[in-house]
Amino acid sequence: MTLQNIYTNCPIYKGSFISLRQTKLEDTEGLLNCYSDEKAVPFFNSDNCNGDNFHYTTKERMRQAIEFWNFSYIxxxxxxxxIILNDTNEKLGTIEMFHRIADDEFNHYGLLRIDLQSHYETEPIISDILQIANNNFFDAFDVKAILTKAIPAASERILALTNQGYYPLGRKFMIYDDYYMLEKK
Structure with a gap:
């Protein structure tokens, strides 16, 4: 699948514990459980998002975010x-991925954002997400590496990242800290 195709026909991915399906307006109520979770907000990657910290407490604000995400897809x-739990169809959060074009050393890198309810910020769930990303996103987004953020307090996320082959970037990404990277093999 090429970069153009993924924006024409968004694939659904299924892992051992979770499935990923393009976010829809009908997800508003379920995703509000994630984005209103104050314990989860510090783990969200809001770097370079114009001040939005993704803490949404109303259905209306969640709906507006989903409309923006759909506009961005188009x-x-x-x-x-x-992110949908396979056993129960519960909506645990979202992931975002894009191919970054920039005049810096991270040109043609993919940026992966993972937003999960705090209850699901666990190594098995995050590893399942990363396995899907690692197996599909390098080619789907035509990137040479994937960057994702994990703050020092995100011990389960960091464990999942290291278990899936990611390593600390060791320097700032733009002006931001706490990034991990996996290069295409």
């Missing part, structure tokens, strides 16, 4: 997938 800026 215009090929990024894709948001809803």
């Amino acid at each position: 215009h090929k800026y990024f894709i948001r997938w809803t």
Whole structure:
């Protein structure tokens, strides 16, 4: 699948514990459980998002975010997938992925954002997400590496990242800290 195709026909991915499906307006209520979770907000990657920290407490604000995410898909800026628990169909959060074009050393890198309810910020769930990303996103987004953020307090996320082959970037990404990277093999 090429970069153009993923924005024409957004794939659904299925892992051992979770599935990823393009975020839809019908996800509003389920995703509000994630984005209103004050314990989860510090783990969200809001770097370079114009001051939005993704803490949403009303259905209306959640709906507006999803409408923006869908606008961004149509215009090929990024894709948001809803993370759905296979056993219960519960909506645990979202991931975002895009191919970064910039005049810096991270040109043609993919940026992966993972937003999960705090209850699901666990190594098995995050590893399942990363396995899907590692197996599909390098080619789907035509990137040479994937960057994702994990603050020092995100011990389960960091464990999942290291278990899936990611390593600390060891320097700032733009002006931001706490990034991990996996290069295409």
